[in-house]
Amino acid sequence: MLYLYHKEASKPQLTLLGDEHRYIFKVRRHKVNDTLYLRNLEDGLLHRYLITYIDKQSVILELQESQILEIKAKVALHIGWCVIDPKNIEKVLPSLNEMGVEKITFIYCKRSQKSFKVDFKRLEKILLNSSQQSGRSEMMQLEMADDLEHFLKVNPESKMLNFSDDHLTSDNHISTIVIGCEGGFHDEEVALFKSENIIGLDTPLVLKSESAVCAVVSKILL
Numbered sequence: 001m002l003y004l005y006h007k008e009a010s011k012p013q014l015t016l017l018g019d020e021h022r023y024i025f026k027v028r029r030h031k032v033n034d035t036l037y038l039r040n041l042e043d044g045l046l047h048r049y050l051i052t053y054i055d056k057q058s059v060i061l062e063l064q065e066s067q068i069l070e071i072k073a074k075v076a077l078h079i080g081w082c083v084i085d086p087k088n089i090e091k092v093l094p095s096l097n098e099m100g101v102e103k104i105t106f107i108y109c110k111r112s113q114k115s116f117k118v119d120f121k122r123l124e125k126i127l128l129n130s131s132q133q134s135g136r137s138e139m140m141q142l143e144m145a146d147d148l149e150h151f152l153k154v155n156p157e158s159k160m161l162n163f164s165d166d167h168l169t170s171d172n173h174i175s176t177i178v179i180g181c182e183g184g185f186h187d188e189e190v191a192l193f194k195s196e197n198i199i200g201l202d203t204p205l206v207l208k209s210e211s212a213v214c215a216v217v218s219k220i221l222l
Contacts, residue, residue: 001133002132002133002134003037003039003046003132003135004036004132005039005040005041005128005132006038006039007040009039009047010040010045012063014049015058015059016059016060020059024051025054031054032052032054034051035050036048038061039137041128041137042139044068045066046066046068046137047063048063050064070138071137072102072136072138073099073100074221075220076102077101077102077103077174077175077176077177077217078105078155078175079103079105079213080105080145080148080155080158081104081105081107081179082111082178082180082185083106083109083112083116083118083181084181084182084210085116086117088208089123090122090126092213093126094130095214096140097130098133098136100136100221102141104141104142105142105143105145105155106142106143107148107151108146110148110188111180111186112181118144123142148178148189151178152193157175158178159177159178159199160199161178161201161216162180162190162198166198168200168202169219172219174220177220179216180212
């Protein structure tokens with residue numbers, strides 16, 4: 001873990017309780033006069049704290065220094081992701097966060113199962129843990145769109161990942177791309193995109209939605 005997330009990081013003094021205390025005291029076995037780095041994932045700053053007091057219930061930290069240290073991908077990438085089984089989203093979300101995806105908008109596409117509900121609080125917890133491990137300095141943004149047509153009104157420059165002879169390469173300059181759910185896109189959804197805005201992957205294999213997302217992100221960001 002490269003830093004500890006705390007929403008009040010930047011204050012002159014912090015008191016850690018509960019899970020945060022257990023992690024520092026029992027897992028990491030820190031002691032008085034050890035240094036800890038904290039972020040609030042809002043100001044882009046890395047805050048250096050000194051442990052000044054530890055007992056069996058609390059840890060007291062004193063701020064020593066705050067410095068600008070932004071850790072993020074070199075380009076901003078927004079994924080429009082047609083809703084799939086939330087369990088599969090949760091499996092790959094840490095990888096997408098580590099690779100630097102700036103934003104994901106989940107879309108109820110025509111072939112998305114309406115019974116699938118995205119638990120944003122659970123996803124945010126996953127993102128917090130992933131960001132602490134990877135060093136990422138800003139939280140990934142998460143949003144919801146009712147359908148693809150509404151998404152395109154807000155993001156008219158979007159590309160679609162679908163079957164196409166125009167293959168995605170690392171040279172493509174893409175800021176927003178839409179990826180389908182199991183079963184792909186409905187013909188009506190494909191018709192919303194101009195042919196030049198539809199790109200494919202150079203593979204004869206059929207990928208699951210979560211595999212396609214990881215493939216696209218790695219091509220664009222890494």
